[in-house]
Amino acid sequence: xxxxxxxxxxxxxxxxxxxxxxxxxxxxxxxxxxxxxxxxxxxxxxxxxxxxxxxxxxxxxxxxxxxxxxxxxxxxxxxxxxxxxxxxxxxxxxxxxxxxxxxxxxxxxxxxxxxxxxxxxxxxxxxxxxxxxxxxxxxxxxxxxxxxxxxxxxxxxxxxxxxxxxxxxxxxxxxxxxxxxxxxxxxxxxxxxxxxxxxxxxxxxxxxxxxxxxxxxxxxxxxxxxxxxxxxxxxxxxxxxxxxxxxxxxxxxxxxxxxxxxxxxxxxxxxxxxxxxxxxxxxxxxxxxxxxxxxxxxxxxxxxxxxxxxxxxxxxxxxxxxxxxxxxxxxxxxxxxxxxxxxxxxxxxxxxxxxxxxxxxxxxxxxxxxxxxxxxxx
Numbered sequence: 001x002x003x004x005x006x007x008x009x010x011x012x013x014x015x016x017x018x019x020x021x022x023x024x025x026x027x028x029x030x031x032x033x034x035x036x037x038x039x040x041x042x043x044x045x046x047x048x049x050x051x052x053x054x055x056x057x058x059x060x061x062x063x064x065x066x067x068x069x070x071x072x073x074x075x076x077x078x079x080x081x082x083x084x085x086x087x088x089x090x091x092x093x094x095x096x097x098x099x100x101x102x103x104x105x106x107x108x109x110x111x112x113x114x115x116x117x118x119x120x121x122x123x124x125x126x127x128x129x130x131x132x133x134x135x136x137x138x139x140x141x142x143x144x145x146x147x148x149x150x151x152x153x154x155x156x157x158x159x160x161x162x163x164x165x166x167x168x169x170x171x172x173x174x175x176x177x178x179x180x181x182x183x184x185x186x187x188x189x190x191x192x193x194x195x196x197x198x199x200x201x202x203x204x205x206x207x208x209x210x211x212x213x214x215x216x217x218x219x220x221x222x223x224x225x226x227x228x229x230x231x232x233x234x235x236x237x238x239x240x241x242x243x244x245x246x247x248x249x250x251x252x253x254x255x256x257x258x259x260x261x262x263x264x265x266x267x268x269x270x271x272x273x274x275x276x277x278x279x280x281x282x283x284x285x286x287x288x289x290x291x292x293x294x295x296x297x298x299x300x301x302x303x304x305x306x307x308x309x310x311x312x313x314x315x316x317x318x319x320x321x322x323x324x325x326x327x328x329x330x331x332x333x334x335x336x337x338x339x340x341x342x343x344x345x346x347x348x349x350x351x352x353x354x355x356x357x358x359x360x361x362x363x364x365x366x367x368x369x370x371x372x373x374x375x376x377x378x
Contacts, residue, residue, distance in 0.1 A: 114280025185228030
């Protein structure tokens with residue numbers, strides 16, 4: 001199966017092309033663990049180290065309009081070209097399949113053209129990027145069984161897997177879950193079954209599947225990026241979340257974004273990538289070198305100490321634990337904050353407490369004990 005001659009919206013049958021990437025043979029259904037003795041332990045395969053594992057399903061969440069489709073398209077182009085993505089190398093480059101149910105052919109064209117212009121390559125170089133627009137069409141890959149529990153794969157799902165088996169992609173991007181999954185997103189069994197079907201496609205074809213999804217309102221408000229049943233989070237092996245950088249309800253830079261790892265079965269979850277929207281695509285922020293970082297830390301500490309002294313002179317008290325008088329929040333909103341963010345001031349506060357330059361004091365009777373910050377005695 002390959003795209004129709006015009007390359008848009010249809011999956012038309014053709015003779016399978018010779019596979020450049022071999023599919024993994026299916027393991028035996030039953031075997032004794034002793035059969036593994038003496039065999040080399042297979043290394044874990046990654047498409048993108050620590051972020052997107054191969055041979056399974058990852059989830060990329062983000063609110064509508066935040067740019068997750070563009071970010072995924074950048075990953076698909078980097079995979080097909082063997083280039084870095086946001087400054088990170090692709091571990092397993094190769095063909096990529098990008099299927100969208102949201103964007104038209106023209107929108108895909110505009111998006112890829114902007115990525116090509118910004119990253120200095122030609123659209124003609126994307127021979128290994130296979131694109132399908134299902135916008136305005138029935139894009140369901142899984143639908144509920146009539147009158148029964150569970151879901152079944154649709155003919156489109158079989159068509160898509162036939163295409164995957166033909167081109168042997170290193171990455172399959174599916175945009176979005178709301179368009180492809182016809183079941184109930186709050187039904188744990190249906191969600192797990194759908195993710196299991198996608199994982200089967202990934203395993204049979206030795207590919208990484210990246211499924212895009214929208215978070216719920218609550219998921220956006222609490223920063224978790226979750227939506228519907230927790231089975232979405234529990235069933236995938238890696239979950240990434242793209243959001244805007246908002247501090248205490250204020251978005252200082254509308255073009256700034258943050259990609260964070262919310263779940264990873266095979267790596268840590270401390271990874272966070274800062275980026276900006278520039279000319280139709282995302283560019284990773286350059287990490288500060290040691291000198292810049294030290295200077296920034298020193299400034300935040302100076303600002304924190306200065307404001308703490310100013311507040312003490314005024315008889316105003318702030319604390320280290322949270323609430324309306326949480327020092328980093330209060331100080332970040334002061335005219336003399338020097339542009340330091342709440343996050344920078346919180347880190348400065350922790351360092352100042354650790355170094356003994358400020359201390360946590362207490363006042364009031366035992367029944368109404370309150371803590372506050374003060375500068376430590378010299």
